[in-house]
Structures are given as C-alpha cells and as structure tokens.
Amino acid sequence: MNINKINELNKAVGKVVTSSESSLAKLDPNGLRQKPQPADKFEGSSTAEKTDSNDVVAFLKSMFGKLQNKNKIPVPKEPFATEELARGYAQKKVLKALHSDNSHEYMVVIDKNTNKILGEYKGDKDQVSAGLDALDFPDNVICIHGHPTYYTENGVKYSTPISFSDFKGLNRNQSECTAINPDDEYSTLIKKADFKELSPEMIKYYEGLHMDMVYGDLFEKNKHKLHPLLADCESISQLFSKVKQLKEQGMTKEQAIEIKESMYHVFPKNYEEALDLDMLKNIHNFWQKYADEMGLIYKTNYSYLG
Secondary structure, eight states, rough: OOOHHHHHHHHHHHHHHOOOOOOOBOOOSSBOOOOOOGGGGGGOOOHHHHHHHHHHHHHHHHHHHTGGGGGGOOOOSSOOSHHHHHHHHHHHHHHHHHTSTOOOOEEEEEETTTTTTEEEEEEEEEOOOOOOGGGOOOOOOEEEEEEOOEEEEEEEEEOOOHHHHHHHHHTTTEEEEEEEEETTTTTEEEEOOOOOOHHHHHHHHHHHHHHHHHHHHHHHHHHHHGGGGGGGHHHHHHHHHHHHHHHHHHOOHHHHHHHHHHHHHHTTTTHHHHHHHHHHHHHHHHHHHHHHTTTEEEOOGGGGGG
C-alpha cells in the first residue's frame, strides 16, 4: 500500500474523528474572513454521534489497521526514567533520519505521563504519519518529528516551521508538537493550560487565514521566475488565472495543494526554485499572530527567522 492510499485513509479517519464538516468560512463583502460565532465552538458530540463514530473507527481499524505497519518502527519496551531522556532519544532518531542518504521525516511519539515511547514512524521527504495508530494514543502525548531542508534560495537551504497539518494532531490528543530541522533547531507548538479543542468550523476558519497569509501573493510575485521555465505560455496563463480566482474566493488547503501539483506537472525540476523564502517566514508570522488566540504557545529557534 503506497503512502497516497494511507493519506486517503487518514482523511477518512479525520472525518470520523471530527464527526461533522462545514464549508470554509465565507468572506464578507470587504474580503475579510468571518470568524465563527461563540455558539459554533466545539461542545462535544452527542452520545449517539460518538457511538456512530466509534463504530466506523472500529470498522476502519479492523479492515485497514495494518496498513501503516510498513512505516512503523519497533520501539523501546521500557519507559525512560525522565521526560528529558525520552526527548533526547527522539531527537537522536529524528536527526539520524534527516542526515541519512535519503533524508526523510521521522516521528517519535512520547507518552508525557509515563515517558514511554508509544510509536516511531518513517515517512518521506514531505510527510510522516502515525496512521490509524493515532486513534489509540492517549491524551497528553508529545510528537517530535523532522522537517528536512529542501527549500533553497541563493544556495542556502531552509526548513519549514511547524505546519498547520501538525496542529491538527495537536488539536486532538497531543500536548506538544515539535519539528526539528537538520541543524537541530526546533519549531514547536504547545497547548496552553486552558486550551479547548477547536471545532471543525474554527479549524477551517484558521486554516483559511493560514492559506491567505502563507501563500498570499507567492505565485504572482514569482511569475517572472516561473515564466522562463515554461515551454507552454498558455499553461502558465491558465494556472495564474486559476490562482487569482481561488484567492478571490478564499483558497483552501486542498486547492493550494492542487495548484502546487499543477506546478510540478508543468516544470517538476524547477518548481522549488520558484518558491519564495517569504512563504516560510509567513508560516512563522501566522503562528506569531494567531497561536495565542488558538490556545497555543509557539516557540522556535530557527536561525533564519531571527
């Protein structure tokens, strides 16, 4: 089973866990995103909804529970004496994967209550997932994983800060999610003591803000870089028309990924060269601006972010 199939399954499980979906927050006449009202905040599912969800989860686990085994690594049987030792172990495993010949993401999940390693998972250069194992993790786990460097500007490589996708796991049952780059620098989100799980509506609202801030005018700004790379000028014209239309409507994460995939199709070797360092800084800016109101503490010592 390839990683795409597992990702599809993860999406299905995500729908089960949230138990309800809503459209992305609409734009008001002035182009500003409307924040869901307090009544929309998460108050928990009804007993019936939970029962239905649990039934579906049980079915998925019985049918597909072994899918992620190819990516799962055996873990130490005994808990570590302290959280610091458990973190040190995770850090070494993550850095080893980042510095391997085939640099890839690697994730270690620690039970904060017992200092026991609950899972280790090998990913690829773009992502890593615990798959269905995540459904069995208790509350208050620490997730430490690697972010390889593959964004380059002027010959210098940069790693992405902690992502919005990383936050989604944090929203559910993690107490902390940390990304480590090959230079052993960290980018971290930690739940505040009064953190309250965000509803699907609130997640979509903040995800929309994230897309707006991170991607912004990225493609328009880089049009001068992209144009010479294309043999078919009509393709880039259509692509940027689509980007403009989506930006006006409010670009979702899925649409942004679709645009990125379209870029890869048109010029797979040179797409990364067209990415702007500002995009990475905008991820940092997003967390600086919104982490607190989301109930999170954001920390980083990524050197390029100052």
